[in-house]
Amino acid sequence: MKIALVGYGKMGHMIAECARSCGHEIAVTVDVVADDASAKVPAGDYEAVARAVKSSGAEGIIEFSHPSAVMGNIKALLPLGIPVVVGTTGWNDRHQEVSDFAASCGGTIMTSSNFSIGVNMLYKIIDEAVKIMEPFSEYDISTWEMHHNQKADSPSGTALEIAKHILANTGRKTEIVTEEFHEKPKPEQLHVSSTRCGAVPGTHTVFFDSAADTIEITHRARSRAGFAMGAVHALERLCNGVKNGNLVKGRLYGMSDLF
Ligand SMILES: NC(=O)c1ccc[n+]([C@@H]2O[C@H](COP(=O)([O-])OP(=O)(O)OC[C@H]3O[C@@H](n4cnc5c(N)ncnc54)[C@H](O)[C@@H]3O)[C@@H](O)[C@H]2O)c1
Structure with missing residues (x-):
């Protein structure tokens, strides 16, 4: 699968390693500061994040950025219609809003505050x-x-x-x-x-x-590897579930729906 990574910090790097070890391709890495990201975007420009992801041809997205950016990223990425796994924390109180937004734009999203x-x-x-x-x-x-x-x-x-x-x-x-x-x-x-x-x-x-x-x-936790591998498996299951009709588009899923 071609995967876009939004947020290329500690978790983004670890996820890239795990995804490649599972045979996936990293289509793009998007970040606001990381010099080694393949797409560097201005902070707060969420449409630029979405453009970078769309033009990469990614089939799935994994988002591990910052609590201050996660809602902007979700709202820009979900309308692309590409399944999104979000690991960024700090938005527990906005799950209902995101669930309503997913339903309105038909996007599919899976989140967990801990993927291990x-x-x-x-x-x-x-x-x-x-x-x-x-x-x-x-x-x-x-x-x-x-x-x-x-x-x-x-x-x-x-x-x-x-x-x-x-x-x-x-x-x-x-x-x-x-x-x-x-x-x-x-x-x-x-x-x-x-x-x-x-x-x-x-x-x-x-x-x-x-x-x-x-x-x-x-x-x-001994390292971040457990979170990274869990996020990659979650994206695999989310994409497969949407393809084979076991999961419905326009929904916010949690870890318990997938495992
Ligand atoms: N769900 C889980 O299992 C799990 C596990 C570990 C960490 N986390 C969470 O994941 C998040 C990231 O953790 P980390 O350790 O990688 O942090 P980090 O600070 O190392 O990396 C975050 C990266 O996101 C970038 N970023 C900020 N705004 C962005 C935007 N709009 N678009 C793209 N990139 C942007 C930053 O420049 C930074 O490089 C945190 O919220 C952390 O709590 C979740």
Whole structure:
């Protein structure tokens, strides 16, 4: 498959490597600053991004750019009718808007705040763990994440997704709190905390804590390769699904729809 990469930073480079190792061709790499990108576009010029992708003849697009650019890229790229996988985080609160936009222009898009297979397994483990904990009111629950000091958003999209899985499986937590506390947390508040340090590719922990003990469930990414390979597989499945009619055009899909 001919793949266009929008955003040619740390993830873009890793995805190019993984895609080539799977036998795909990189049709174009689009970026606003990277000197080694094959198409350099002015920041904020999303039509230029779309033109570069269209003229490359790409059959699929993978977008890993910046939270400030992702909505502009999505709105310029979806009308091209080429399936798009978006890995950029920081736009969780705009999924409905993007879903409506996909329906209106007939574009097909798939997103996940974390493409690693291990994290998608973690979500299922958390679902079960929270259900097991539910009758034992002496256990409190919280979640924490740590990433490298270049990450632009916090908490991570993955931490927010973990929080949603916790809320969906307990009646005891109803509110996600990502800010600092100025008073004692209320029992129904779920604390989602973040640390930024060094080069950590991504660590997520859920704590179940009682007076007697702590249970910690941790996913620790070793490198970005797991995210990159997951994004390439997601694009393969999205394109095949559209071709063979298993997936519908004009929809926003998530990882759970594909795997
Ligand atoms: N979903 C996942 O599995 C996953 C995994 C890792 C990172 N991420 C997210 O992916 C995003 C990128 O991460 P990264 O580590 O590659 O960051 P990075 O800063 O190394 O690279 C981002 C690149 O995007 C470029 N860019 C900015 N605006 C652009 C635009 N309009 N068009 C094209 N390129 C543009 C920047 O110049 C930069 O080169 C972040 O939001 C990060 O949180 C997601």
